[in-house]
Amino acid sequence: MLKSKLAVAVVAALAFGCASAYASNTQSGDAMNAPQDTQSSSQSAPGSSADDTSKKAKKLEVVNVTGSLIPQTAIETSKPVITITAQQMKDRGFTSVADVLQAGTFATGSVQGPNNAGGFTQSAKTISFFGLDPSYTKYLIDGLPMGDFPALYNGSEAFNSLTSIPIEMIDHIDVLPGGNSSIYGSDAIAGVINIVLKKKLDAPVVDARFGWHTGGGGADRRLYAADGFTFGKLNVMAGVQVESIEPIWGFDRSLTRQYFTQGTTPPTASRDYLVLSETKLEDAYYSPNSLNPGVGCSAVAGQYGGTEQLQTRLNHGDYCGSQYSAGYHTENNKDNSANLYTRATYDVNDDLQLYGNFLYSYDQQKFSSGSNFLFWNSPIIYDPKLDDYVLLQHAFSPEEAGGYQHIMDNNVENSWLLTLGGKGSFGQSNWGYDVTFNHSEDHLQERTIQRWTNQINSYFGNILGPYLGLDPYGAGLPSYSPNYQAFFSPVSNAAFRGFTGYTETYAKTWDNMLRGQITNASLFSLPGGDAGLAMVVEGGNQGWDYSPDPRILSGQTYDFTDVAGEGHRSRYATTVEFNAPLFKMLTVDLSGRYDSYNVAGGSVSHPTYNIGVEFRPFGDLLLLRGTYGTAFKAPTLPDEFQGPSGYYSSVVDYYNCAKLGYTGGNIANCPGQLSAEQFFGQQSGNPKLQPIIAKTFSLGFVLSPFEGFALKSDYYHYNIRNEIQVQSSDFLAQTEANCRLGLFDINSPSCQDALAKVIRTGTPLGPGLLAPITQILTPKVNVAREYLNAVITEVSYSHAIGAYGNISAKTSWSDIMTHRQQLLPNDPFINLLREPYYSTEFKSRVDGSIGWLSPMETWGVTVYGIRDGASPNYLATIANNYYTPGAGRLAPWIRYNITASYSPIKNLALTFEIDNVFNKMPPIDRSYPGTEGQPYNALNYDVDGREFLIEATYKFGNNK
Numbered sequence: 001m002l003k004s005k006l007a008v009a010v011v012a013a014l015a016f017g018c019a020s021a022y023a024s025n026t027q028s029g030d031a032m033n034a035p036q037d038t039q040s041s042s043q044s045a046p047g048s049s050a051d052d053t054s055k056k057a058k059k060l061e062v063v064n065v066t067g068s069l070i071p072q073t074a075i076e077t078s079k080p081v082i083t084i085t086a087q088q089m090k091d092r093g094f095t096s097v098a099d100v101l102q103a104g105t106f107a108t109g110s111v112q113g114p115n116n117a118g119g120f121t122q123s124a125k126t127i128s129f130f131g132l133d134p135s136y137t138k139y140l141i142d143g144l145p146m147g148d149f150p151a152l153y154n155g156s157e158a159f160n161s162l163t164s165i166p167i168e169m170i171d172h173i174d175v176l177p178g179g180n181s182s183i184y185g186s187d188a189i190a191g192v193i194n195i196v197l198k199k200k201l202d203a204p205v206v207d208a209r210f211g212w213h214t215g216g217g218g219a220d221r222r223l224y225a226a227d228g229f230t231f232g233k234l235n236v237m238a239g240v241q242v243e244s245i246e247p248i249w250g251f252d253r254s255l256t257r258q259y260f261t262q263g264t265t266p267p268t269a270s271r272d273y274l275v276l277s278e279t280k281l282e283d284a285y286y287s288p289n290s291l292n293p294g295v296g297c298s299a300v301a302g303q304y305g306g307t308e309q310l311q312t313r314l315n316h317g318d319y320c321g322s323q324y325s326a327g328y329h330t331e332n333n334k335d336n337s338a339n340l341y342t343r344a345t346y347d348v349n350d351d352l353q354l355y356g357n358f359l360y361s362y363d364q365q366k367f368s369s370g371s372n373f374l375f376w377n378s379p380i381i382y383d384p385k386l387d388d389y390v391l392l393q394h395a396f397s398p399e400e401a402g403g404y405q406h407i408m409d410n411n412v413e414n415s416w417l418l419t420l421g422g423k424g425s426f427g428q429s430n431w432g433y434d435v436t437f438n439h440s441e442d443h444l445q446e447r448t449i450q451r452w453t454n455q456i457n458s459y460f461g462n463i464l465g466p467y468l469g470l471d472p473y474g475a476g477l478p479s480y481s482p483n484y485q486a487f488f489s490p491v492s493n494a495a496f497r498g499f500t501g502y503t504e505t506y507a508k509t510w511d512n513m514l515r516g517q518i519t520n521a522s523l524f525s526l527p528g529g530d531a532g533l534a535m536v537v538e539g540g541n542q543g544w545d546y547s548p549d550p551r552i553l554s555g556q557t558y559d560f561t562d563v564a565g566e567g568h569r570s571r572y573a574t575t576v577e578f579n580a581p582l583f584k585m586l587t588v589d590l591s592g593r594y595d596s597y598n599v600a601g602g603s604v605s606h607p608t609y610n611i612g613v614e615f616r617p618f619g620d621l622l623l624l625r626g627t628y629g630t631a632f633k634a635p636t637l638p639d640e641f642q643g644p645s646g647y648y649s650s651v652v653d654y655y656n657c658a659k660l661g662y663t664g665g666n667i668a669n670c671p672g673q674l675s676a677e678q679f680f681g682q683q684s685g686n687p688k689l690q691p692i693i694a695k696t697f698s699l700g701f702v703l704s705p706f707e708g709f710a711l712k713s714d715y716y717h718y719n720i721r722n723e724i725q726v727q728s729s730d731f732l733a734q735t736e737a738n739c740r741l742g743l744f745d746i747n748s749p750s751c752q753d754a755l756a757k758v759i760r761t762g763t764p765l766g767p768g769l770l771a772p773i774t775q776i777l778t779p780k781v782n783v784a785r786e787y788l789n790a791v792i793t794e795v796s797y798s799h800a801i802g803a804y805g806n807i808s809a810k811t812s813w814s815d816i817m818t819h820r821q822q823l824l825p826n827d828p829f830i831n832l833l834r835e836p837y838y839s840t841e842f843k844s845r846v847d848g849s850i851g852w853l854s855p856m857e858t859w860g861v862t863v864y865g866i867r868d869g870a871s872p873n874y875l876a877t878i879a880n881n882y883y884t885p886g887a888g889r890l891a892p893w894i895r896y897n898i899t900a901s902y903s904p905i906k907n908l909a910l911t912f913e914i915d916n917v918f919n920k921m922p923p924i925d926r927s928y929p930g931t932e933g934q935p936y937n938a939l940n941y942d943v944d945g946r947e948f949l950i951e952a953t954y955k956f957g958n959n960k
Contacts, residue, residue, distance in 0.1 A: 066143075066174035066194040067183060068589065069534035069577045071521045076702050078589055078612030078625045080714040082106070082175040082794070082812075086198075089167065091862035092849055093897030093915045095211070095220065095949070097170065097195065098125035098162040103866055105792060105814035106130060106177055106191065108842040110939035112154065114333045114365075117934070118373050120563075121151050123333060123365035123411040124161035129177065129190035130716070130790045131819055131832065131841035133723070135159045136633060136692075138180070138188035141195050141417060142357065144515075145184075147440035148636075150413075150507030150546065155563050155647065156683060156780065158509075158544070158636035164361035164415050166241040166339035168207060168224040171198045177792065178716050179631030179696035182591040182610035185573055186634040189694045189720065197341060197359070201228045201237055203907075203955040211949035214919055217248035218332055218944065238342040247334040247367065247408075250933065251327030253943040255921050258323045260928050260935040264665050264875070264886065267930040269311040269321030270371065270395060273300060273488050276672065278380050278389040284672045285317030286386065291484040296320075299489045303397035304328070315669055320488060325395070326933020328404055329370030331943055336364045352424040359417045366408040370933075371395040374449070376456055376558070377678075378464065382471035382479040389477060391673075392460075392487060400491045407449045407500070415442040430522040438513045438540075446505040450551075451558035455499035463487050475763070503549035503557060513540035528581030536575040543568035544637040559648050565685060567641030569599035587614040597634050606632045606691050623702040625714075633692040639724055639780060642685035650676040651729050651776070654737030656769045665875050665886045668929035673772065674765070681729055683778045690782050694720040713793040720786040729776045732758050734837070740770075749824045784822040787829075791815050805855045811848030816841065836872030837880035840937055844869035860901040868893040871940055875927035890923040893941065911951040919946040 065072050067079035075081075084100060094100045101107060102125070109128020112119045126134045134153060139146040139160040149161040176192040184192055204227040211220035226239030250256035259267040275286040288310060289296040297310045297320035304322035311321040340360040347353050378392040398404045421436035463486045468479035515538040522530040545566035552562045577591040589612035596605040610629030616622065657663070657670035668675065700714030736758040738744045739751035746755075759775040791814065798808040819832040819839070832839035846869075851862035869892050876887035896917045903909045922941035936943070 066140075066192065067176045067180060068579070069183065069517065069536065069575070069591075070519060070532035070579045070589075072579075073529070076623055076625075076712075078587070078614045078627055079176060079178070079180070080625070080698065080700055080712065080792070082177075082792075083172055084175070085172045086170055088849075089170070089173075090911070091851055091860070091899050092864040093899050093913050093949075095167070095915070095947075096162075097165040097167050097173075098127075100167070100173060101127050101162060101175075101193065103847060104175060105812045105845045105847055106175060108814060108816060108845050109134070110840045110937065112939060113942075114367060115331045115934075115938045115942055117329045117369040117938075120155040121149065121153055121159075121161070122367050122369075122409070123163065123363070123413070124149050124151070124153075124159075125163050126153065126159055126161060128841070130718075130788055130814075130816055131839060132190040132718070132720075132786075132788065133157070133725075135636070136187065136190035136720075138184050138186075138192045139195070140184070140192065141165075141359065142197055142419070143194060144417075144419060144436070144438045145440075145511065145513070146195075147415065147417065147442045147511050148509045148544070150442050150444040150509050150544070151446070152546070152563060152638050152642070156638065156642070158638050161413075163335075163365070164337070164339070164363045164413060165195060166224075166239075166337075166341065166361070168222075168241050169197050169226075169239050169339065169341045169359075171196045177714070177790075178627065178698050179608075179629055179694050179718070180610070181595075181608040181631035182593045182629055183575065183577065185593060185595050185608075186597075186606075186632060186691075189631045189633055189692065189696075190718070197343070197357070198226075198237070198239070199343060200235075201226055203957050204228070205953065205955045207951065207953045209949060209951040211913075211947050213248065213252075213944065214946040214948075215248075215252050215254075217246055217252040218947065219246040220244075220947075220949070233347045234344065235346075236342065236344045238340070241337075241339040243335070243337050245333075245335040247330045248332040248944060249327060249368075250329050250331055250370070251324070253331065253921070253945065255936070255943055256331060256934055257327045258933070259326050260930050260932045262924060262926050263928045263930045263932065263935060264926070265314065265668060265930040267323055268313055269323045270325040270933075271313075271319050271321055271393060272303065272308060272325065272371070272395045272397065273297065273320035274393040275319075275484070275487075276391045276393065278391060278672070285313065285319050286390070287318035288320050288484075288488050289318065292488045295485065295488065297488065300397075303399050303490060305398075308397070315671055322397075325371050325397070328368070328398055329372070329933075330367040330408075334366040334408070338362045348422075351427065352422060354422045355419075356421070357417070357419040361413070361415045363413040363415075365411045365413075367411075368404045368408045370404070371397065372933075374401070374451070376451070376460055378460065380477055381464065381482075382473075382475070382477050383481060384468065384472075384479060385481055389471070389475070392464075392482065394460075394487070394491075396491065396496060400493070400496050401500075402493045402496065409449060410447040412445045412447075413442065416440070430520045432519045432521075434515075434517045434519075436513075436515045436517075438515065439511070441510045442508060444507045446507070447502050448505070448560075449500060450503050450560060451500050453556055453558045456558050459491075459495060459499050503552055505546075505548045505552070505562065507544075507546040509542070509544050511540065511542040513538055526581050526583075528583045528585070528587060531581070532577075532579040534575075534577045536573075538575075539570070539572035541568060541570040542637070544641070546638075546642075561647050563638075563642055563683075565638060565642040567599070567637045569597050569637065571595065571597045585616050588612070589614075591629075595632075595634070599637075599640060600687065604634050604691055606634070606693070608632060620704060622704075625701065626697065626699045628697040629695075631694040631696055633724075635689040635691065635724060638685065639689050640685050640687050642683070642780075644682060644684040647681045647683075648678065649681055649729060650678050651733045651773060653677045653773055654734050655740050656765060656772075658737060658741055659768050664879050664884050665927065667878060668931055672765075677773050679729070679773050679776050681776045681778050683780070686780045689724055689780060690722050692720065692722050692724060692782075694718060708798045710796050711794075713791065715791045716789070718786070718788040720788075721784065722782045723786060724780055724782060727757070727778045727781065729778055731837075732776055732778070733773060748827065750827050753824065784825045784827070786819075786821045788819045789817040791817060803855060805859075806853045807851065808853075809848070809850045811846065813844070813846045815844045834882075835880050836876045836882070837878070840871055840877060840940060842869045842871055842940070858903050860899075862899045864897045864899075866895055868940070871937065873925045873927040874932075874935075874937075886927050888927070890925055893920065893923055895920050907955045907957075909953040911949075911953070913949040913951070915947040915949070916945055921945065 107127040109131035153159040174194040180188040207224040209222040222243040228237040307322040375395040423434035464480040519534040521532045548562040575593040581587040592609040612627045615624040653674040662670035703711040735754040757777040760771040762771045794812040796810040847866040849864040870889040922936040928935040
């Protein structure tokens, strides 16, 4: 499939290139002020006037900066921009766009990723700006909006995935913290990330890379090739990147190979063959030795590589399980990808250039969530032989499944971005224009291993035996006399294949936008220089469709459901920006925008503005800067159109556990079903949602006392209201318990909300206990507000040391000063930095690199380090404080990369790289219980470990 997709991509590239005919070497026209270009260049035509040449020379001084529509004469403006070049990415040891951005000092928030087993978007990667919602970041490719990922983050939110962007095709990445909706519209609340692709090549290039990990798994093979062609006035550049990455399994790493051996309780094996009493809370398990005399667990001893045996769980009883079943899930996905990028420009004349870009990405990812998500539970039945109500549970082993590597979930993503446009200038005036049509599509096919409801119940129905009528005690439950000898026996491969199979879910997003911009960087003269003006009008439409396999929604899949929905809308926006250098020392930048979305017969509109000030009291020595503005995020299509969709999950019954004396670090010992009560959850879109609105400002400075040195520091403030969230089922269950226990005011809005959404049905579980939790409603709501204050400081230095070459150093530090959130009006504010149940974000992050390059650039070495600050341990997140015994903070996580390059001949560069040099695993969190097979916060850490990479780059005919 990979080969066929790549062939289609290459054919498309050739067709696109040929359709653009007749180019020249000119890369950008004189007045090419489109946001996708970061530089403008010009070339005097033969016979041009001196005045014309002077105008063109003047335009060489300006550059396009992310965050502004007007070309600037200085790179540093009122808006702080963090730029990461392609060379810096390679020198620092980054192997993907996700690696680059997730290592940024601005990306301190916890996010789901491939190692979050059973997650909704296990094939996607994203970031959280300063701990804010991942969807609050605006992603651009060459200055134009990037399409949304078709599946929903956490099953509810539209977001952008970073997995399908080819790193070898990137020129640089600009990161713009702060609200910037006045330029870029909706979503630009936390920040803007502009991924700028390469626009030219100095020679054809071929690059090959191979990597492997110390602990096994994760082998990485990548091949990249690119070339440029000139035919008269036509200039075409095309590149292809192909990559294959092997999965990392839990059993590849000592930390995730078995259940936690250093926790608050002894390592506790998985409950693979279990008979659970529903009435004997303190001795809940029936021993296999008593149910299957003389055999016990011996018939299943070959499962999980021969590690299945009789196990005992404290306060519960005996069962059959394995200490090593924890390792049978993927920590990192198997990934096959192919990317194609082509760019063509055609100079019609000195005042008009036509251009087109096409980026295609194919990404196939395979992963396994392990036996925790591959099991069968009986209904609660009455067994007359035991005179008890029991529940039978069986988790399917790799041997029963024929090897988990053969039943992995398979996600295939096909996305493309097409841009066509023309830009130029109006004659000899200072006015430039750019008209662009942008079309993006993202298609996702999710092939998921399933258990068929009727078939699996039929198979185990034979083990339960014939129906014996209702129980004799009037509970209305069915009576069976199970064959426990058959239950404590392995399921054959044939039987497993008989009640399992795959569903195929299809999802897509699409976006069309027509955009027109006119710009004048020299509108009129002011004492400080030329005033600039830019005006933009844009309009388009977009759509989302998530269509699960019909068998999922009809109940044919066992203990599995999905989200569903589809919708589309049209939109338009107008933007104006005015840049005024009032004096040599003082420049003011003003921008305003009006966005309107038309959807389902209604509309959502919002204006935004921004004021930026630059003050240079000592010329280039010191820049003082600040911005103030507004930002917003319109309800997304899933927010509005996600249909009623259910899901099955489990939650701790905090109230009943507390009544039995199990709280805090003792919660893992809560008996019976209470420690993992199964419930049905339901969520849906809400057409009454309002836009998220924000006010932001920044203050900072740039100090450059001498050449090669720069010190930057910027403070950011966010005031966000009307946030859209899906309420957490675990949060609602814990809130409900705290309200019932009197820890919270039961009459408060949060308590009344939780009591209405946590639904208990049936008979009480015992004296003083309530009925079990059977349903939790988790709708999307507009919560009150969120405050955040953060600072980023960056120092860079480079210096030539004569015959010894050149050294450079760069470091960045971020600190979240305050982060507070109010969940509902009239609720107290939550301090997200001190109440770890609500957030596990890093408060601070530091990274830095130091590099050396030889005089002839033959040799180069760079050492890069990153330090993630302290984060709450597991018990702190349960207790929601740091003073409960056992609660606390984990030590900072520090990793180092080292990259060495050597050019034996002029056109060949060899690179050797070691990522995570000291093989640092996540800091040991001994507050986890022994029931955990992944004893670290998967939203913050990974166990990839040390990776070695060898890379060779050859440039053909490069005489530079």
